[in-house]
Amino acid sequence: MTIAIHESALIRHFNTRKEVLKTWEERIGARFSPFRGFKMPDSRLYIEDSDFLDSIVDLIITNERHVFIRGPVGSGKSTLMLLALRDLPTLADRSGNKFVTGYVGMTGLYEKQMASAIADSLRIKYKRSWESSQIIDAVAKESLRRYVEEKSRTALFIEDVADNQEAAFHKLRFLADLPTEEMMDAYTEALDEPIFTLVMSGTTMYWNAMLSFLPQIADRTEPLDVPPLSNAKAREFIGRRIAYAQNKIDVFDPENYSIYPFSDSAVDVINIATKGNPRDIRMLARGCQQVAAENLRNSGNPDVTKDIAKLVSEAYATLLREVH
Numbered sequence: 001m002t003i004a005i006h007e008s009a010l011i012r013h014f015n016t017r018k019e020v021l022k023t024w025e026e027r028i029g030a031r032f033s034p035f036r037g038f039k040m041p042d043s044r045l046y047i048e049d050s051d052f053l054d055s056i057v058d059l060i061i062t063n064e065r066h067v068f069i070r071g072p073v074g075s076g077k078s079t080l081m082l083l084a085l086r087d088l089p090t091l092a093d094r095s096g097n098k099f100v101t102g103y104v105g106m107t108g109l110y111e112k113q114m115a116s117a118i119a120d121s122l123r124i125k126y127k128r129s130w131e132s133s134q135i136i137d138a139v140a141k142e143s144l145r146r147y148v149e150e151k152s153r154t155a156l157f158i159e160d161v162a163d164n165q166e167a168a169f170h171k172l173r174f175l176a177d178l179p180t181e182e183m184m185d186a187y188t189e190a191l192d193e194p195i196f197t198l199v200m201s202g203t204t205m206y207w208n209a210m211l212s213f214l215p216q217i218a219d220r221t222e223p224l225d226v227p228p229l230s231n232a233k234a235r236e237f238i239g240r241r242i243a244y245a246q247n248k249i250d251v252f253d254p255e256n257y258s259i260y261p262f263s264d265s266a267v268d269v270i271n272i273a274t275k276g277n278p279r280d281i282r283m284l285a286r287g288c289q290q291v292a293a294e295n296l297r298n299s300g301n302p303d304v305t306k307d308i309a310k311l312v313s314e315a316y317a318t319l320l321r322e323v324h
């Protein structure tokens with residue numbers, strides 16, 4: 001009985017909270033919260049750092065090293081991978097080779113799951129009954145064939161690479177070393193360069209683990225640190241999300257847009273507090289929406305001021321300290 005009473009109080013609390021947020025959203029002409037999380041965000045919400053994206057793609061194209069996109073949780077590693085995956089198939093290296101790309105987004109994989117995921121992502125056929133080494137062999141052979149016959153190098157993107165079983169990781173080492181000595185013997189002239197590039201992502205902690213446990217790959221891998229969003233980019237991040245929620249993303253002009261009801265100084269406060277981490281910017285902006293929505297109810301003003309941003313940033317800093 002008491003449980004039922006508590007439950008209904010809780011539900012009432014959440015319903016009130018929802019209504020308060022909804023009123024703020026309607027006031028600014030939004031159909032939903034600009035700061036809600038999307039499983040598959042619309043690419044028009046992405047802020048591109050073209051210099052950094054170019055540095056990733058250039059490294060892949062020059063074919064000297066594998067790539068490790070390094071950054072804290074929520075810094076935008078996966079987003080950068082998606083952008084590089086978008087660009088790579090339209091490009092060629094200086095010998096005129098094109099690119100075949102594959103993307104493994106799942107983690108926690110065992111050896112065989114990893115082998116299957118790689119083959120699937122590169123659209124390479126195998127039998128379910130095969131062992132992982134047979135599957136990886138098929139991947140190696142098909143990658144070689146694509147290189148020799150179709151002038152296509154393979155670029156395999158692997159998310160949060162260290163979050164997989166160690167045995168799965170060793171499968172990658174074999175691919176990272178292609179072509180094998182045997183292949184080179186068989187194809188003398190045609191095979192004088194690597195044909196398989198790994199583009200991995202992970203945190204600094206995982207990069208360090210790779211340095212100590214898999215120096216064979218790490219030595220030939222370039223770590224690239226995801227840059228934080230600048231204040232100007234954080235502003236665009238918020239502007240795009242507001243425009244999207246208002247159903248105006250199609251006419252979004254990066255040279256001239258509004259972040260109403262946020263103030264510029266509120267965005268600066270948020271960006272400094274989050275060290276330019278997009279996931280955290282979104283969380284703080286959502287916190288600011290909450291406070292501004294309460295204000296709107298009490299005073300009729302929907303603005304997200306610098307003071308609101310400070311309040312939310314401080315609460316967030318306390319929360320993080322408690323988590324750590």
Ligand SMILES: Nc1ncnc2c1ncn2[C@@H]1O[C@H](COP(=O)(O)OP(=O)(O)OP(=O)(O)O)[C@@H](O)[C@H]1O
Pocket residue numbers: 037038041045046047048049071072073074075076077078079080237278279
């Ligand atoms: N350049 C960007 N422009 C707009 N939104 C971005 C950008 N980068 C990241 N985001 C958003 O920030 C959130 C986190 O990004 P993402 O998932 O790419 O980070 P991550 O580093 O891969 O995180 P994790 O360590 O959790 O895998 C997502 O909601 C994403 O849409």
Ligand SMILES: [Mg+2]
Pocket residue numbers: 077078079159
């Ligand atoms: Mg990610």
